[in-house]
Amino acid sequence: MNISDIGIDLGTASILVYVRGKGVVLKEPSVVAFDRDANKIKAIGEEARMMLSRSTGNIVAIRPLKNGIISDYAVTEQVLKYFIQKASGKLSFKKPRISINLPGTVTEVEQKAIEDATYQAGAREVMLVPEPIAAAIGAEIDISKPCGKMIVDIGAGTCDAAILSLDGIVVDTTLKVAGDDFDNAIMHYVRTAHNLIIGERLAEDIKIHVGTAVERAQQKLMEVKGRDLTTGLPKTVRVSSEDIRQALQEPLSQITEAVHGVLEKTPPELAADIVERGIVLTGGGCLLDGMEELIEEKTGINTVTAEDPVSAVAIGVGRYPEVISGRARQDD
Structure with missing residues (x-):
């Protein structure tokens, strides 16, 4: 069996790329900056994130994946092409063998879409790896x-x-239901409890700094700046780790x-x-x-x-063909 050259963890928030012999070489946001006026992609990944943070209204964010599923086939193909070229180098004339993760909810049609997009992006061979198996291999579970x-x-x-x-x-x-839902729950809590509108990035910061899944004796506090829903003016409130625990319960x-x-x-x-x-x-x-x-x-x-934990799926996807071929040799 051929060993995969590149493993791609196609995530909803981030895309990680594993290259055999090098490990995880790329981790960038799964986001595309799209120019509505010119009707074309302006940037992908980290460059897109930076552009969107200071862009005018004509540049919008497109997330090619939603809940682990391809939401925009054409954009996903461009994203894969970008990451494959970046990982393999522009001077590489040989098309790479690519293994890619497969979320548990995918239908056969969606599975074919992921496979086709990967081939169209420049793969000469594609191997699809179920996400739990990739995660286990990446976590070094036999x-x-x-x-x-x-x-x-x-x-x-x-x-x-x-x-x-x-x-x-x-x-x-x-x-x-996963990390993005934690952020949405925090945004909803701040809006209903404090009449304050905050963005996704601030919600994620709150989750990282004071978020907790269990009750803690020691409370963490964080000042949160946003826009007052009534006045439209900037306002600062304080949230505690217990507030966020309550917000995340659902x-x-x-x-x-x-x-x-x-x-x-x-x-x-x-x-x-x-x-x-x-x-x-x-x-x-x-x-x-x-x-x-x-x-x-x-x-x-x-x-x-x-x-x-963050790189486990990418590592597992990249190592999967090697692990399976090693097992096949043992069985011979």
Whole structure:
């Protein structure tokens, strides 16, 4: 089996690119700056994010992926082309072999769309990797043995919870609730509690600095500047970690219920393995303070975060062909 040259984690918020022998070489926002007047793409990734932060009204943001699914095929193709060229270098004449992650909710039609977009972007060979399997490989979990391992990957657009065994998925669920929903819940809270409008980036800052999934004895405080809904003038309010915990209860309860649901459907022998080995968290969403504790509290199962949760899927996607080909050689 051929080894993939490039692995791409096609995420809702970020795109990470893994190159064999080099590791993760690129991490940029999954955003495109589109000029409505000229009807063309002005910039992609980090350059687009910088442009949008100081652009006029004719430049708008397009996110090619929504909840892990391609929302704009033509734009996604351009985004993939940009990242493939950037990772392989402009002087590379040989088309690369590419492996790419596949969120759990994709239909066959959407799967074909991802594959076609990758070929059109310049791949000579495409391998699609289910997201939970990529996350497990990236978290250095050996899923080749006949015993159950549980992975919960909380990204920006989706949360994938899966039981894995013998290099396959035994039980899984994909929830379209994840990190972006945390930000939206914070924006909604600030608006309703303080009559204040804030943007997504500030909501994310609040989540990072004072957000928590569990009650803390020590409260963190943060001053938040926004626009008063009534007067339209700038206003500053103060929010606490307990405020944000309350704001996040709805999306967090949906995630813990999804994890619980997967465990309920797990065959008894594999469930015993999970109790013994625990649950592993990956994805940027699991970095919310107290996430491990919350899932452990709701399931009664020891829960840990992978060493590099943000890059786990990208690493796993990049290493997947190598891992599978190694297993094939062992079986011969």
